[in-house]
Amino acid sequence: MTHATMKPALGTPDEIDVRLNAAEANGLIKLKYISANLGVEVEGVDLKNTLSTEQVAAVYDALLRHKVLVFKRIGLNHEQQVRFTYELSEASPNIGAPTIGHTVFGHVDQYPELFSVYQGEKSKPRNIERYEATAAADPWTGYHCDITACVNPPSIGMLRGEIIPQGVGDTNFGSLAAAYRTLDESTKAQVATLFAEHEYKFGRSKGSEAGDSIASRRMVSHHPLVTVHPDTGEEILFNSPGFLKFVVGMSSEDSTALLHKIWKHSVEYTIQHVWDQGDLVVWDERSTTHRAPTDIYSSGTERQLYRTTLVGQPMHGLDGRQSQIVEGEPMLSCAEELASNMHVGRSGTALTGNVFQSAFPEPS
Numbered sequence: 001m002t003h004a005t006m007k008p009a010l011g012t013p014d015e016i017d018v019r020l021n022a023a024e025a026n027g028l029i030k031l032k033y034i035s036a037n038l039g040v041e042v043e044g045v046d047l048k049n050t051l052s053t054e055q056v057a058a059v060y061d062a063l064l065r066h067k068v069l070v071f072k073r074i075g076l077n078h079e080q081q082v083r084f085t086y087e088l089s090e091a092s093p094n095i096g097a098p099t100i101g102h103t104v105f106g107h108v109d110q111y112p113e114l115f116s117v118y119q120g121e122k123s124k125p126r127n128i129e130r131y132e133a134t135a136a137a138d139p140w141t142g143y144h145c146d147i148t149a150c151v152n153p154p155s156i157g158m159l160r161g162e163i164i165p166q167g168v169g170d171t172n173f174g175s176l177a178a179a180y181r182t183l184d185e186s187t188k189a190q191v192a193t194l195f196a197e198h199e200y201k202f203g204r205s206k207g208s209e210a211g212d213s214i215a216s217r218r219m220v221s222h223h224p225l226v227t228v229h230p231d232t233g234e235e236i237l238f239n240s241p242g243f244l245k246f247v248v249g250m251s252s253e254d255s256t257a258l259l260h261k262i263w264k265h266s267v268e269y270t271i272q273h274v275w276d277q278g279d280l281v282v283w284d285e286r287s288t289t290h291r292a293p294t295d296i297y298s299s300g301t302e303r304q305l306y307r308t309t310l311v312g313q314p315m316h317g318l319d320g321r322q323s324q325i326v327e328g329e330p331m332l333s334c335a336e337e338l339a340s341n342m343h344v345g346r347s348g349t350a351l352t353g354n355v356f357q358s359a360f361p362e363p364s
Contacts, residue, residue, distance in 0.1 A: 002320045008233035009094055016061050016232065023058035031062055037178040037269045038288070039068040047074055047084050047280065059282075060091035063156070064232050068173045068271065068283045075278035078111045078306065081160050085113060085308040088156065088282075094230040095155045096311025097333035103147055104200065104217045113308050113334050117159065119169070119293070120302030128297055140263035142291040143174060144242025146309060149200035149219035151325045154285045155312035161279040165301035171273045172291040173283055178269040179262070180226065180237035187261065191225045191237070193319050194250075196259075197326065198223055198243040217342070219328035222248055224317030225262075229286055236287050238315060239266060275303075285312065 010016065023029050030044040040062060045055055063069055076084070085098045101107025101115030108114040147153045159171070180188075200219045225247070227238040241263050247255040266289065273281055283290065296303050311331050314323035332340065 002318070008229070008231055010061075010064065010092060010231040013065060013232055013234065016065050020058065020061050020065060023054075023061065028055055029058040029062060031066070033066075034068070034070070035271050038066065038173060038175040039070065039271045039273075040066040041070045041072055045071070047071060047076055048080055050083070051087050053090075056087050056091050060088065063282060063284055064229075067175055067177065067288045068273075068281065070273060071280040071282075073276050073278040074280055076160055076280060078108065078114055081158070081280070081306065081308060082111060082113045085158060085310065088158075089310050092231050094313060096152075096313070096331075097335065099154065099309045099311050099331060100334045100337040101307070103150065103331055103337075108306070112338060115307045115309075117292075117305040117307050118302070119296045121297065121300070124297040128294065132294060138260075138263075140241045140267050142242065142294070143172070143240075143263070143267060143289045144291070145176075145238070145240040145285050145289050147200065147219070147331065148198040148223060148240040148243045149221055150328065150331045151219075151221040151314050151323050152312050152330045154309040154331070156282065156310040157285050157290075158280065158282045158308045160281075160306045161275045161277055161304075162306060163302060163304035164275045164277045164279075165296060165299060165303055168295040168299045168301060169275055169293045169303045171275070171281070171293060172270050173273065174267055174270040174289045174291075175287065176236045176238060176266060176289055177229075177234050177287045179266040180235050182269075183237060183262070183265060187258075188226075190258070191262070193317060193321075194225045195222045195248040195317070195321075195324075196225050196239070197221075197245050197248055198240060199245050200243065217328070220326040221323055221328070222326060223315050223323045224321065226318050227286070227315040228318065230313065230316065234287065235318070237262060237266060238286075239263060240289060285309070286315075 024031065027044065029042060032041040032043065034040055042062060045059060089095050089097050098113040100112055108116050145153060146157055198221050223238060225238060227236045229236055239262055244259065246252065247258055250258065311333055316322055
């Protein structure tokens with residue numbers, strides 16, 4: 001099945017807009033635009049309490065159209081965030097159940113769907129100076145979609161701010177749909193049917209706790225460089241610099257030149273989220289990229305977020321070909337992961353946090 005014959009599961013962007021306008025008119029949701037290409041602040045939806053089917057549908061429509069949803073200072077607790085994550089998993093047949101907190105690094109004690117994302121002096125990576133030097137030269141450094149080394153990476157990511165320092169710790173998000181729309185026609189033709197290899201491997205982490213955890217859940221996959229969003233039919237320039245290693249079938253020189261070109265182009269369509277305590281940010285992993293901050297490490301402060309993610313599917317390219325496993329296993333739901341005991345016995349999978357001593361950038 002090619003792009004021309006694939007029917008969006010939830011309708012075209014114009015059809016979704018009609019539904020969203022009706023939802024706003026009926027008081028189900030209120031949206032405040034952040035930028036022309038990406039992001040809205042959401043009001044009028046009380047995530048502290050169980051949502052109706054209509055509310056969940058309106059939230060998901062907003063996510064499809066605007067890619068990043070910001071719920072300001074709503075102050076959820078662990079239980080409420082997990083409940084909302086399960087509610088959102090019912091919004092589309094193309095979304096899976098919540099994953100275990102982190103496929104590689106574990107979960108929060110008593111809340112296996114949650115992953116603790118902590119940054120502070122005690123978690124400062126050893127290679128931060130080298131990373132920051134690279135970031136100064138290459139503006140795409142640190143951008144990624146989560147765990148794209150897996151054949152079915154997350155469909156939706158969600159972060160909640162618990163401890164938020166002032167003046168540092170912002171998160172950047174970028175629209176890969178806008179990146180594809182604005183790509184020059186020559187490059188669109190070049191990337192139309194190409195695949196790229198994604199690998200979970202950060203820095204010189206062999207022998208460390210983080211490195212041993214990565215090795216115990218090794219993942220390598222091939223994804224189309226241009227994907228078709230299953231719910232909207234939008235074409236996405238699917239690239240994840242933190243995981244993407246090379247273009248399949250290209251020489252090293254040609255692959256690097258093409259990737260640097262599309263990475264540089266993709267980060268032109270970004271927003272920066274300034275966190276407040278209690279914020280919840282939800283993003284579509286299939287059509288956005290994001291970057292964690294590094295300025296916390298030199299600020300003498302700390303930052304604590306909690307993440308939940310929803311299982312995704314293999315990607316479809318313009319010609320209908322799907323993502324392929326090179327090495328490893330698909331991502332599982334939290335229930336499946338716990339039942340399989342795959343997470344047991346990995347060194348470095350702390351139950352209450354992630355401490356990346358040598359693996360960077362942080363996969364969150």
